[in-house]
Amino acid sequence: MSRFPKPVEGSWTEHFPELNTAPVSYEDSTSPEFYERERKAIFKRAWLNVGRVEQLARVGSYFTKELAVVNTSVIVVRGKDQKVRAFHNVCRHRGNKLVWNDYPRKETSGVCRQFTCKYHGWRYDLEGELTFVQQKSEFFDLDESLYGLVPVHCEVWAGFIFVNVAEEPDQSLIEFLGPMVTALEGYPFERMTARFGYRTNVAANWKLFMDAFAEFYHAPVLHAKQSPEKYSSMAQQAGFEAPHYGVDGPHRVVSTSGVRFWEMDSELVKPMEHITRSGLFGPWDSVDLGEMPSGINPARCDPWGLDSFQLFPNFVLLFWSQGWYLTYHYWPTSHNTHVFEGNVYFLPATNVRERIAQEMAAVTFKEFALQDANTLEATQIGIESGYVERFHLNDQEVLCRHLHKVVGDWVMDAENDSVAVKH
Amino acid sequence: MSPLPPEFADLQPFAEQWCLATEPERYEMRLATPMPDIVAFYDAVAPRAEAAMAYGDQFPYPEIPDNALNLLHLLYSMIMVSFPVEVWKQQRVPDTGSAAFDCFVEPTP
Numbered sequence: 001m002s003r004f005p006k007p008v009e010g011s012w013t014e015h016f017p018e019l020n021t022a023p024v025s026y027e028d029s030t031s032p033e034f035y036e037r038e039r040k041a042i043f044k045r046a047w048l049n050v051g052r053v054e055q056l057a058r059v060g061s062y063f064t065k066e067l068a069v070v071n072t073s074v075i076v077v078r079g080k081d082q083k084v085r086a087f088h089n090v091c092r093h094r095g096n097k098l099v100w101n102d103y104p105r106k107e108t109s110g111v112c113r114q115f116t117c118k119y120h121g122w123r124y125d126l127e128g129e130l131t132f133v134q135q136k137s138e139f140f141d142l143d144e145s146l147y148g149l150v151p152v153h154c155e156v157w158a159g160f161i162f163v164n165v166a167e168e169p170d171q172s173l174i175e176f177l178g179p180m181v182t183a184l185e186g187y188p189f190e191r192m193t194a195r196f197g198y199r200t201n202v203a204a205n206w207k208l209f210m211d212a213f214a215e216f217y218h219a220p221v222l223h224a225k226q227s228p229e230k231y232s233s234m235a236q237q238a239g240f241e242a243p244h245y246g247v248d249g250p251h252r253v254v255s256t257s258g259v260r261f262w263e264m265d266s267e268l269v270k271p272m273e274h275i276t277r278s279g280l281f282g283p284w285d286s287v288d289l290g291e292m293p294s295g296i297n298p299a300r301c302d303p304w305g306l307d308s309f310q311l312f313p314n315f316v317l318l319f320w321s322q323g324w325y326l327t328y329h330y331w332p333t334s335h336n337t338h339v340f341e342g343n344v345y346f347l348p349a350t351n352v353r354e355r356i357a358q359e360m361a362a363v364t365f366k367e368f369a370l371q372d373a374n375t376l377e378a379t380q381i382g383i384e385s386g387y388v389e390r391f392h393l394n395d396q397e398v399l400c401r402h403l404h405k406v407v408g409d410w411v412m413d414a415e416n417d418s419v420a421v422k423h
Numbered sequence: 424m425s426p427l428p429p430e431f432a433d434l435q436p437f438a439e440q441w442c443l444a445t446e447p448e449r450y451e452m453r454l455a456t457p458m459p460d461i462v463a464f465y466d467a468v469a470p471r472a473e474a475a476m477a478y479g480d481q482f483p484y485p486e487i488p489d490n491a492l493n494l495l496h497l498l499y500s501m502i503m504v505s506f507p508v509e510v511w512k513q514q515r516v517p518d519t520g521s522a523a524f525d526c527f528v529e530p531t532p
Contacts, residue, residue, distance in 0.1 A: 196446075197528040225510060225517065272505035275472045342524075349530070352479030352487070356498055358530070363502050366524050367516055374522040 004243040004257075012245045012398045019401050023390035026383045028407055029205035035335035038407065041414030042313050043069045046250075047155070047162040047169070047176050049315040049329065050076060054159070054193055055109065056084060060126055063109035064089055064099050069332045070165045074152050075099050075115070079126040086154035086163045087128050091117040092147040098124070115149075124149050157182070159189050180248030181311060183295025191289075192325065194346040196362040198369070199339060204376035206314060206330040206338040207403055212372050213318075213328060214310060214399035216240045216256060222371055226280075231268040244299030245398050250312030250406040252399045258303030258321050276360035280368065281305065282322030283357035287347055289323050297321070310399065312406060323347070324361065336380050342369060425493045428478060434471060434497060437464050441500040442493045446526035449503040454514050458507065465508045468501045485532055492532055 007015035014021065028034050050065040055076075062077035073089035075098065091098045096119040101108045114131065115124045123132035128149035133142065153164040155173035162173050174182060202209055212218065220235040227235070244255040259281065273279040296319055297304045308318045316328035329341045344362050349355035382388075393401050425442035427435050440456075441464060443449045453461065468475075475498055479491050487495070507514050516522075 194530040200524045351484045370516045370519045374519040
């Protein structure tokens with residue numbers, strides 16, 4: 001018995017014509033050879049989110065981003081004209097990595113007037129032009145105007161900075177994001193500057209962690225012990241159903257309905273949730289963020305829980321109804337490892353109680369994420385054994401099916417040298 | 424020394440260990456502290472949390488005096504140990520082996 005109506009086709013999976021209902025293979029998550037194809041076909045062609053404009057507060061603010069998956073490091077900097085630009089982090093003289101501190105492989109950030117190479121002192125301005133060459137007269141036919149930093153395509157949407165390492169991207173960022181994602185514009189990202197950031201190395205393919213957060217079928221089981229027993233057994237018996245799934249090109253969304261913890265029996269919530277008036281779903285006392293853009297809560301659920309938008313390839317924007325949002329990034333480092341970064345954003349607290357509620361939400365997020373991350377290593381081990389080839393996905397796991405389908409399509413398309421428009 | 428406001432002298436014995444300014448310090452302390460000591464800390468501070476928040480809210484956040492800030496850090500530690508006390512019955516999240524989730528930025532205070 002469905003709690004929420006399914007599409008007329010009878011299921012969400014059949015609702016999306018590009019998907020079928022057959023068991024799937026996860027060879028795309030275990031094969032080193034496929035990973036190399038994926039790097040080329042996806043990560044070297046898609047727009048990748050590397051940060052937010054708040055990280056570049058003023059002229060000369062910069063940060064570096066290590067993008068192992070496309071074999072480069074980029075410098076992202078705000079120029080004298082306020083424009084945000086990205087460059088390959090390589091000095092044009094002898095190829096030394098230009099911007100780093102102490103450890104060449106570690107990311108760094110700061111504010112500067114120009115970039116000076118640590119090796120022979122070549123200098124570049126904030127717009128990437130080569131402005132100084134040590135002992136210039138010793139060089140032969142050196143035209144400085146041709147030796148600025150190598151630019152990386154860089155565009156900003158809603159304060160999110162994206163780069164694209166393709167020589168010429170197939171689509172602009174806005175075309176790539178498409179209408180489902182750009183309908184999120186207007187959410188007050190720029191006001192939500194109270195940030196908790198977490199990072200970890202995960203011994204699993206990046207898509208397996210995307211899958212873990214693309215379905216909530218796992219939640220009543222994997223996370224059962226996080227809640228008082230009475231709540232857990234009710235949740236497990238009820239199972240999980242989402243009222244809405246959406247797909248737009250390579251991007252996807254799941255919405256969930258809400259739970260009003262503060263109206264619940266005290267046996268159903270943890271003592272610390274009562275004390276802090278907060279928990280997994282966020283602070284109980286919701287904040288006023290103003291009118292929401294049309295893309296939020298697309299199915300107009302009431303009560304509404306959250307929307308989790310998975311932006312292709314590796315970026316998630318998750319909005320909670322309680323007025324806070326999260327970002328997830330999954331940065332592949334090999335066919336069976338990746339770096340996961342999770343960020344939690346709130347409006348800056350205006351008093352101690354609000355700050356305490358934020359702390360509780362952030363701590364709870366970490367407890368859940370630790371469980372999810374460790375389970376993934378176990379999944380990688382299971383599928384890597386290779387003795388089981390096909391796996392069932394149910395209708396609540398439709399977005400996992402979609403991710404693997406899109407990844408396969410992009411790899412095929414690139415290899416067929418297709419430039420078909422897709423967002 | 425991490426002095427607490429005089430009204431919270433009863434919590435002073437826990438201040439040295441638990442008034443920690445950053446999440447990595449608090450998480451590390453949680454993993455390193457035996458469960459009976461964690462429970463004793465939780466049992467002492469949780470009933471005082473309401474009063475502590477009311478105390479902190481006398482000041483215009485985020486400009487709060489040092490001893491109120493210490494009290495706030497003590498409350499963050501209370502939240503940090505709440506899962507081990509209320510649900511896990513151990514310091515670490517069950518079934519998470521050596522998994523880590525390192526906090527590299529957080530709002531201050």
